[in-house]
Structures are given as C-alpha cells and as structure tokens.
Amino acid sequence: MVDLLLGLQWGDEGKGKIVDVLTSNYDIIARFQGGPNAGHTLEFDGNKHVLHTIPSGIFHENAKNVVGNGVVIDPVIFAKELEKLAPYGMNLADKLLISRKAHLILPTHRLLDAASEAAKGSKKIGSTLKGIGPTYMDKTGRNGIRVGDLEFSDWKDRYRQLADKHLQMIENYHVALDFDLDSLEKEFFAAVEVLTSLPLIDSEQYFAEAQKQGKKILAEGAQGSLLDIDFGTYPFVTSSNTTAAGACTGLGIAPNKIENVIGIFKAYATRVGSGPFPTELFDNDGETLGRVGNEFGATTGRARRCGWIDLVALKYAITINGVTELNMMKADVLSGFEQIKVCTHYEYNGEKIAHLPFDIDAKYVKPIYETLEGWQEDLTGIKSTNELPNALNHYIEYLEKHLEVPITVVSVGPDRTQTLFRKA
Ligand code: GDP
Ligand code: IMO
Ligand code: MG
Numbered sequence: 001m002v003d004l005l006l007g008l009q010w011g012d013e014g015k016g017k018i019v020d021v022l023t024s025n026y027d028i029i030a031r032f033q034g035g036p037n038a039g040h041t042l043e044f045d046g047n048k049h050v051l052h053t054i055p056s057g058i059f060h061e062n063a064k065n066v067v068g069n070g071v072v073i074d075p076v077i078f079a080k081e082l083e084k085l086a087p088y089g090m091n092l093a094d095k096l097l098i099s100r101k102a103h104l105i106l107p108t109h110r111l112l113d114a115a116s117e118a119a120k121g122s123k124k125i126g127s128t129l130k131g132i133g134p135t136y137m138d139k140t141g142r143n144g145i146r147v148g149d150l151e152f153s154d155w156k157d158r159y160r161q162l163a164d165k166h167l168q169m170i171e172n173y174h175v176a177l178d179f180d181l182d183s184l185e186k187e188f189f190a191a192v193e194v195l196t197s198l199p200l201i202d203s204e205q206y207f208a209e210a211q212k213q214g215k216k217i218l219a220e221g222a223q224g225s226l227l228d229i230d231f232g233t234y235p236f237v238t239s240s241n242t243t244a245a246g247a248c249t250g251l252g253i254a255p256n257k258i259e260n261v262i263g264i265f266k267a268y269a270t271r272v273g274s275g276p277f278p279t280e281l282f283d284n285d286g287e288t289l290g291r292v293g294n295e296f297g298a299t300t301g302r303a304r305r306c307g308w309i310d311l312v313a314l315k316y317a318i319t320i321n322g323v324t325e326l327n328m329m330k331a332d333v334l335s336g337f338e339q340i341k342v343c344t345h346y347e348y349n350g351e352k353i354a355h356l357p358f359d360i361d362a363k364y365v366k367p368i369y370e371t372l373e374g375w376q377e378d379l380t381g382i383k384s385t386n387e388l389p390n391a392l393n394h395y396i397e398y399l400e401k402h403l404e405v406p407i408t409v410v411s412v413g414p415d416r417t418q419t420l421f422r423k424a
Contacts, residue, residue, distance in 0.1 A: 002217045003260040004247050007224030008317040010271040012297070012304065013264045014329035014411060016040025019056035019220045021419050022262075027215040028064045029057030030207070032250030033240035034222030035072035035105060035135070037128040039298025044416040050298045053078050054096065055220050058085065068203055068219075069101035070240065070250020072135040073147065074110075075191035082194060092198060099203035100148030106159065107184035108166035109134040115173040125236055126273025128299050136239035138162070150196050204252025211257060219247040225317035226271075233360060236275025244321040263323035263405070265314060267331045267395075270304040272297045276361045279307035279343045293333040308341040308369065311402050316356040318405055327409035328399070331392060332418075337374035340395065343367040344402065372398060379412040385420050396422075 005022070007013040020042040023029055036052040042059065043049075051058065053073055055065040067073065082092065109131030116133065117124045127133060138144040143162060149155045163185075170177060210217060223242040226232045231243055240246060248255050268289055271277045280286070286306045289295065295304035317323070334340055345352050345368040346360070352368060359365075375391035382388065388396075388410070396407050410420045 001214075001259055002211070002219060002247075002253050002257050003262065004219045004221065004244055004258060004321075005262040005264060006221035006244060006321055006323075007242070008263045008265045008314055008321070008323070009224045009269055009310075010226045010277070011222075011224040012039075012270060012272065013224060013266050014041075014327075015221060015264055016042050016051060016056040017329070017411065017414060017416070018262075018264055018327055018409065018419075019218065020044070020059065021416055022218060023057035023060045023063050025216065026057070026063060026218040028066060028207075028210055028217045029055040030066040030068050030203075030217060030219050030251055031055045031071050031222065032068045032219050033070040033242060033246045034238065035132055036074050036077040036130045037132045037238060037299060038222035039300075040220075040222070041298050041414065042416075043414045048414070049084070052081055052299065054081050054085075057218070057220075058090070058096065059088070063095065065096050066201070066203055066206065066251075067096075067098045067102055068251040069099040070246060071099070072103045072105050072132060072139070072240075073098070073195065074105035074130060075195045076107075076187050077130070079191040079194040097199050097201045097203070097206065098147055098195065100146060100151075100200050101203070102147045103135055103139045103144040104147065104150075105131040105135045106145070106163060106166070107181065107188050108163045108170070109138070111170055111177060111179055112166055115170045115175050115177055118175040118177070119173045124274060126275070128273075128297075130299070133239045134166075147195070147200055150192060151200065207251055207253055211253075217253070219251060219253070221247070225320060226313060228320075231316075231320050233275045236273065243317075260324050261322050262325055262327060262408075263318055263321060264327045264329060265309075266293075266329050267334050268293075268309050269307045269313075270295050272300070272302050272304045276359070276365070277305055277307060278313075278346060278360050278362065278365050278367045279310045279341075280305050281307045285337070288337075289333060292336070293330055308343055308367075309399075310343045310367065311399070312343060312346055312354060312356055313360075314403060315354075318403060323405050325408045326400075326403065326405050327411065328396065328407050329411040331410050332379040332412045334374065334392075334395075335379055336376060340372045340374045341369040342372060342398070344370050380418060382412055382420065385410065385422050388420075
C-alpha cells in the first residue's frame, strides 16, 4: 500500500512536519524527486531539525527511509545532514537506503546553476543555487552520473570528462564566477565516501518486495505542485515533477498501487523566488503573515513572499494530483485578522474565470476575493478540534465546500503535538 503526501502550493507547506507525524503509520518513507533545494522542518521535544535530502521519517525508530531514483543528491550536503544526525546515535546503515539510480549533483552543477542565474539577470528564476536544474538537464540529456556508478572503478574518469565539459559551458555564460575547483572537488570526493558507506539499493525492486510483504509506504514530495516542471508557473519552476506522477517515476511504483493522496497547503499562501503569485500582498497584511508565520526559507533563509489563499490554484493542484484528503497548515498564523480574504476566481482578459489559465502573471490575472470573518483566539495550545473558534470552523468548512475534498488535519503550530485530526 502506497500513500503520497504532496505540497499543493509553491513549497514549504509543512510537508516535513506532517510526514514526521504520520510516520508511525508507515514502514517506509521515501523521497521521490527534488534534492537539497528542499528544506523540510520537523520540531519535537524542543528541537528543530531541517532535512534537505533525507526523508522526514528518519527520527522514528522503526521506519526505513529511502532516497528514491528520482532524487538528485549532492554528496556534500548529504554528508553534512548525516553529521547533524550523529548526536542522535541512530544506526543509519539500517534505516537510510539510497537508490543506485539517483543522480549526483557535482560541484560544477552548482556553478552552472549560479552562472545560468547570473546570466538571466532580472529574469532569474530565483533558484536555490543547489545545482538542481543542471543536474536534471544532464539526466535527461543522458550525461549524468548516478549513485550506482560510484561502485565502478572508472567513475572518476567519467566525472572528469563531465566536469571539464561543465567548465567550458560556464565560460560560455560570460559571467564572473569566483571558485576554487580543487577545494570543491576535495570536499566532493570525501563526501562521496560517506554516501557510499550507506546501503545502495535497487530501490524499485526494494519497493516491489516491500509491497509483496504488505509494508506501508509513504512517498514524501518536495517543493509544491505550482513548481512542477510541467504544470507549474513555467519557467519559474523547479526541474522535476513534483506532482503525483513524479512519485511513480521517482520510485518505480505503479500508479494503480497508490491509495491516498494527501494534499498539504498553508491556510494562506507563500512563494520564495521569482514568478507569478496572483494573491501576493504588498501591504501590512502581507507583512503580518510573514512575521507571524516566520516565513523565511529553510534552505536559503530568503524572506518568503506572502498572500491570501488561492482556491483557483488549489483546485488545479487537487485535480492534477488526485488529492483524496487535505491537510491545512499554519492556521495559527491567521489568528488576529479581523477579516480573511479567499481568492475564488480570477479576472482574466476582462472575464471572471475559475480555472488556471496558461499564464497567471499579474499582467493578465487579477484575483477576485470573498471576505470571511477572522478569529482572535491563539490556537497554539489547542488540543482538540472541539476547541476551535467558530470563525475558523467556518473557514475550514468554506474551503472544504469549494475544494470538494475533506480537510483531515489542521495544524496549529510547528511542533509535532500541535496537530489536530478531523474526522473525514
Ligand atoms: P516543507 O518544506 O513543506 O517541509 O516546509 P518548511 O519546513 O520549509 O516550512 C514550513 C515552516 O512552517 C517550518 O518552519 C515549520 O516548522 C513551520 N510550521 C509547520 N506547521 C506549522 C503550523 O501549523 N504553524 C506554524 N506557526 N508553523 C508551522
Ligand atoms: P520544499 O521541499 C519552496 C523554488 C526556488 C525557485 C524555484 C527553482 O522545502 O518545499 P531550484 O533550486 O529548484 O532550481 O529553484 O523553486 N524552490 C522551492 N521553494 N520550497 C522548496 O522546497 C523549493 N525548492 C525549490 O525558490 O523559485
Ligand atoms: Mg521547505
């Protein structure tokens, strides 16, 4: 049995928190796409952890955590993540498994990312500069180096050829980049040793066997549906399929094996990096959401852009992913607003529309809002859905009616314990 958990907005919905909360119901947690551009935050026992490549089930004693073939791995960042886990005395060789078919991010992929962004100037994507785009380009261009290649003695020759090609490409960008390749490579080769000290597996076979044995698998998405390479706000997207289909190709799991698709969204909206965001706020309300929600990127520390919830975009994401249940995060951040706005339609070419058009740039699209009553109560200490303020219950029911999918979790704070389950 396989369930998926996916972000429905522009990432940072709170996937890490919920995967950690749900892990006790599963045997295996698996990342299927993205790489260290992701920053998934978990909080429990007064500690905060940010994971980039490692699945968010890692803190649970019995769960296996798999980095699937669709993920791109930077050994340097991965080794640093492992170092941060060292104080917890986990037997990682028993619970963290890496797909041989996952592609490697080389130091020169990171440099290419920086060169590409610098060359775009004001049209830059706002990439996290982790080398994600260039690594997926080498994957689809059939030049990439995979984790499994590290088990063969000639991999360093292939590495050299590819890195040299990248250096030529960087020159062609004609931008000033300052780097010391020797030290980057030294760090990279040392980190590769750390990576290969973990079990490398043929993960598609591992999942097939696990399913035969009746194990329960939760696939953990990274980024969000509106950053999907096909369905997101292209070109301001990431370079992988962040939507449900990506879990099939990124793990080797057949579509008919997927049961529940859990779609996760913030009670408002945020975006980090460039690109269209119809409900973005540039006023005090936007500033309040950012401040109260502590909206700073978990990977880059950049301030996230904030705005009201966008039901047009959410419905689109729900449809593409086949979402069966919704989790609403950060409800506590909306406490204190007199009124809360909900975007139900767009004005597009003078018409009122309810679907996402080809381009949602502010030049073409204006949000149309309905206004709901806010609530003043602090939610962060609430332990049961019976204690929720009426106005919040009304907000939840309003969203359920428009989205036509039940909201099964309401999150009222970053900690594991600040998670309220609702009956479907
Ligand atoms: P992810 O990338 O989807 O895992 O999300 P991030 O970790 O990048 O961003 C979510 C942020 O919101 C993190 O700092 C979480 O600790 C925090 N968070 C998650 N759920 C809640 C919530 O219900 N309320 C508040 N106030 N913070 C939350
Ligand atoms: P999690 O998993 C939010 C954004 C970047 C940029 C665009 C492309 O934590 O939700 P990339 O580095 O992939 O080339 O950047 O995508 N982005 C994210 N935004 N959360 C993420 O991951 C993101 N990963 C990438 O800001 O706009
Ligand atoms: Mg994040």
